Amino acid sequence: xxxxxxxxxxxxALTLAVTSCGVTxxxxxxxxxxLMIIPNSPxxxxxxxxxxxxxxxxxxxxxxxxxQVENSIxxxxxxxxxxxMNLEGDEESMMTVGLxxxxxxxxxxxxxxxxxxxxxxxxxxxxxxxxxxxxSPWRTVDDFVQAWEADPSSITVGGGSSPGGPDHLFPHQxxxxxxxxxxxxNYISYDGGGPLTSALLGNKIQVGFSxxxxxxxxxxxxxxxxxxxSGEERIEQESLNxxxxxxxxxxxxxxxxWRGVLAPPGISAEREQQYIDYFTEMRATDEWTEQLExxxxxxxxxxxxxxxQFLVEQDARVADTLTELQLINEEDA
Numbered sequence: 001x002x003x004x005x006x007x008x009x010x011x012x013a014l015t016l017a018v019t020s021c022g023v024t025x026x027x028x029x030x031x032x033x034x035l036m037i038i039p040n041s042p043x044x045x046x047x048x049x050x051x052x053x054x055x056x057x058x059x060x061x062x063x064x065x066x067x068q069v070e071n072s073i074x075x076x077x078x079x080x081x082x083x084x085m086n087l088e089g090d091e092e093s094m095m096t097v098g099l100x101x102x103x104x105x106x107x108x109x110x111x112x113x114x115x116x117x118x119x120x121x122x123x124x125x126x127x128x129x130x131x132x133x134x135x136s137p138w139r140t141v142d143d144f145v146q147a148w149e150a151d152p153s154s155i156t157v158g159g160g161s162s163p164g165g166p167d168h169l170f171p172h173q174x175x176x177x178x179x180x181x182x183x184x185x186n187y188i189s190y191d192g193g194g195p196l197t198s199a200l201l202g203n204k205i206q207v208g209f210s211x212x213x214x215x216x217x218x219x220x221x222x223x224x225x226x227x228x229x230s231g232e233e234r235i236e237q238e239s240l241n242x243x244x245x246x247x248x249x250x251x252x253x254x255x256x257x258w259r260g261v262l263a264p265p266g267i268s269a270e271r272e273q274q275y276i277d278y279f280t281e282m283r284a285t286d287e288w289t290e291q292l293e294x295x296x297x298x299x300x301x302x303x304x305x306x307x308x309q310f311l312v313e314q315d316a317r318v319a320d321t322l323t324e325l326q327l328i329n330e331e332d333a
Contacts, residue, residue, distance in 0.1 A: 032065040037095035039080035041073050044160070044192045045211050049124060049259045050096035052291040057282050073191075076104030076162030084117055087264040091271040094120065098259040102311075102318045103164020106328055113315050118267055119307045121279040122260035124297040127231035128170045129243070131208035131215065133200050134222045141228040141249045144207060145178050152184040158205040160192045160214075163327055164318045166257040167196075170209045170230065172325060174246070177253035183325060200224060211257055212240060213295050230255040237296040258300060258314075260307065276303045 038050045054067045072080035077100055084095045097114060105113060130141060138144045148155055152175070159167020168189065172182040188205055190196040193214030199205045201223060208224075216239065218224040226243045232254050234241050246253050263275055282288055283301050292299055302310055322328045 033068045033092075034063060034065065035093040036067050036069045037080050037084060037093065038069060038071045039073075039077035039095065039097065039101055040071070041192050041194075042071055043194065043214060045126070045213060045257075046077070046096045046098060046100075046259060047071065048213055048295060049098075049297075052295070053096075053123065053261070053279070053282060053288075056285055056287045056291065057278060059287060060282070060285055062278050062281050075108045076165060076189075077101035078104045078108040078110055081105065081110070081112070081114075081117070084262060084264050085112060089266040090264045091267045094261050094263045094275065096259060097262050098166070099169070099257050099314060099318070100161045100165035100167075102314050103166075103168060103322075104162045106164045106318060106322055107162040114262060114311045115308060115315070117265050118263040118272055119311055120261040120263050120272070120275045120303065122258055122300055122302040122307050122310060123279070123283075124292065125256045125258045125300040126211045126213070126295075126297050127229045127235060128166060128209055128255055128257060129212045129215075129229050130227040131200060131210065131212075131219075131224050132206065132227060133203070134225050136206070136225065138207075138227065141244075141246065141251070144227055145180075145251070148175070148180050149178065152180045153186055155207065156186045156188060156205045157207045157209060158188045158190055158196055158199050159209045160190050160196050162189055163325075164322050166211070166255075167209045169318070169321055170255050171207075172321060173255060174209075174251075174253060178251060197224065213297075231298075235296045237293065240296055256298075260302075279303070 036050050036054050038047045040046045051069060054069055057063055058066055072083050080095060081101055087093050102114060132138055157171050161167035168187060171187060172185050175182045175185050190199055193210060196208050196210060197215065197218055200208050212219065212226065215224055219226060220239055228246050228249050229235055229243050230246055232245065232247065234243065234245055261279065263272065
């Protein structure tokens, strides 16, 4: 059982919200179009990934029709996932998903996990970056780590994820790697890149942890600076390829976020395979390769049993960290 203390009311509220306010395909007047549910606001990481995939599939007529894209905002993606689960048997819908939704299902007390939907495909992996305001006195990641080691509770960090999401896991696991007590990390959650940028520029937090796709403009104009990225190699994107990795900076630690696609539970095996075929065809296009390069994403395509097993591993990844941080009990993991 995954429900955590104090979340029964939240789960009930989410259920009522989906029941009373969720848009069904018949209500939306959708005929031949497929529905792509995005579990965060426009411009967020899920939105960028989902809309890029939709655009490529529409441009290449992969599905024989178009898409309706719907941003379902709230509870770190839990609301969108509840909506997807309520569409059981609907063979015209799908949803972008990733590590952040895994965390939100724990944070908001869901009794369901991603494997309870129909796994279609993992699409990409994405490095995270360590962001500071342009006028921050910390010029390198070593500057930040030294200050963090000296007094971790005095430094407020933030991210666009609920507890258990990538922006939450990254600083806590980084803390452990550099010898800072993870339970001493002072983390504030923001609802996506826009609020996180405002918090950094408004000096509400000193450091941000997130994927960098949402911050391109602020990085290019110097409002924000990236101290390091979390992959094994530098991001190849021209505007980011001068940023060192943590490993280059002497920290033996890497961290990757990921995104993929689920369908509702209860669809036929034939439809599941058709969805997999759609994304396989999309992945083979030059236009999708261009999207990977433009956004600094890494190809990480998985389908079928491989993707299903990956989801099991990601669930355990989140549960282990939240248990270590004493945010959930072992029996809830």
